[in-house]
Amino acid sequence: MSEKSQFITQWESGWLQVKVPLPFSLKWVNAYLLPEDSEKTGWTLIDPGLRTEDTEVFWTEVLSELSIGWQDIISIVITHHHPDHYGMAGWFQKRTGAQVWMSQAALDSARRLWGENETFSEELTEAFLRHGLAEELREDMLVHMRGFRNKVSPQPVNPSILQPGERFRMGNMHWEILGGEGHAPGHLIFHDQAGGKLLCGDQVLPDISPNIGWMPDGDPDPLGSFLTGLGEMRHLEVAMVFPGHRDPFLQYRLRIEELLEHHERRLQKMAELIGNEDRTAFEVCELLFGTRLRSNAHNLRFALAETIAHLIQLEKRGIVVRIESGHAGDGNARIGYRRVSTS
Numbered sequence: 001m002s003e004k005s006q007f008i009t010q011w012e013s014g015w016l017q018v019k020v021p022l023p024f025s026l027k028w029v030n031a032y033l034l035p036e037d038s039e040k041t042g043w044t045l046i047d048p049g050l051r052t053e054d055t056e057v058f059w060t061e062v063l064s065e066l067s068i069g070w071q072d073i074i075s076i077v078i079t080h081h082h083p084d085h086y087g088m089a090g091w092f093q094k095r096t097g098a099q100v101w102m103s104q105a106a107l108d109s110a111r112r113l114w115g116e117n118e119t120f121s122e123e124l125t126e127a128f129l130r131h132g133l134a135e136e137l138r139e140d141m142l143v144h145m146r147g148f149r150n151k152v153s154p155q156p157v158n159p160s161i162l163q164p165g166e167r168f169r170m171g172n173m174h175w176e177i178l179g180g181e182g183h184a185p186g187h188l189i190f191h192d193q194a195g196g197k198l199l200c201g202d203q204v205l206p207d208i209s210p211n212i213g214w215m216p217d218g219d220p221d222p223l224g225s226f227l228t229g230l231g232e233m234r235h236l237e238v239a240m241v242f243p244g245h246r247d248p249f250l251q252y253r254l255r256i257e258e259l260l261e262h263h264e265r266r267l268q269k270m271a272e273l274i275g276n277e278d279r280t281a282f283e284v285c286e287l288l289f290g291t292r293l294r295s296n297a298h299n300l301r302f303a304l305a306e307t308i309a310h311l312i313q314l315e316k317r318g319i320v321v322r323i324e325s326g327h328a329g330d331g332n333a334r335i336g337y338r339r340v341s342t343s
């Protein structure tokens, strides 16, 4: 067995799943290579991965092993803007000249996070502080956020926009494009109505629940959007799911039910953890996930965003109320949550 073959799995129709390594607990992101032989012959590359020196070497070796030349990659499709999916889009575009496809919301998000003079790292950190993040973690969070810029550079030039509701041809097949919310703005999902294939990025994952990505001035209720979206997606005819992490799987509807149940249980758990206290999201987050996250800004960011998203949903359901104290101008504004008395 050659060195890179353990990272490559061939599926029917000649599809290739490439497990691109990640320096996080997720371990790898799935890139997919779909063969094309209609107008042009070559390959469509979906979600190439996080750009690091290691992944540059990785892809160079993988393509050489597959005897795929750079110019054989004729289009690059991005399901959503998260760095582990989008990060190498520009790097690949430079080497291949391929057209890059993504949603407008993904492009806007990438610009907001990693555009010139970005202020998002600061905005997110300040918002987390209002939600109770310990002051001594401010710097870690800022450094962590800013550290992603080089992992998405260079960014793609003039990407083409895909919209939910459109049809798109790739891998010699026609796909219906659906939009997913909650995990990332304008997340794209590709459904093959004829054959029941679903390329769904991180919207539905096996074994792990997709992170619910709350951010300031983003979706005001990302968990609500995620749950509504899952409810709508439940009706699709799907035989095989090709997700962004872990391995392709069969039990699509079962997995959707599990994810819906997971969030109901977590909502209930958070309401219990609030108990009779006023709690900030950071306090609830530490009660739920433990204080060890303090040493891992990456995991802490996901856990805190996830907690805020659940608290917002609990508020929508009338189970908790949001309490604001202090003044934003003094930097001592705090947001907390209290259970609504049922007695």
Ligand SMILES: [Zn+2]
Pocket: 080, 082, 183, 184, 202
């Ligand atoms: Zn993601």
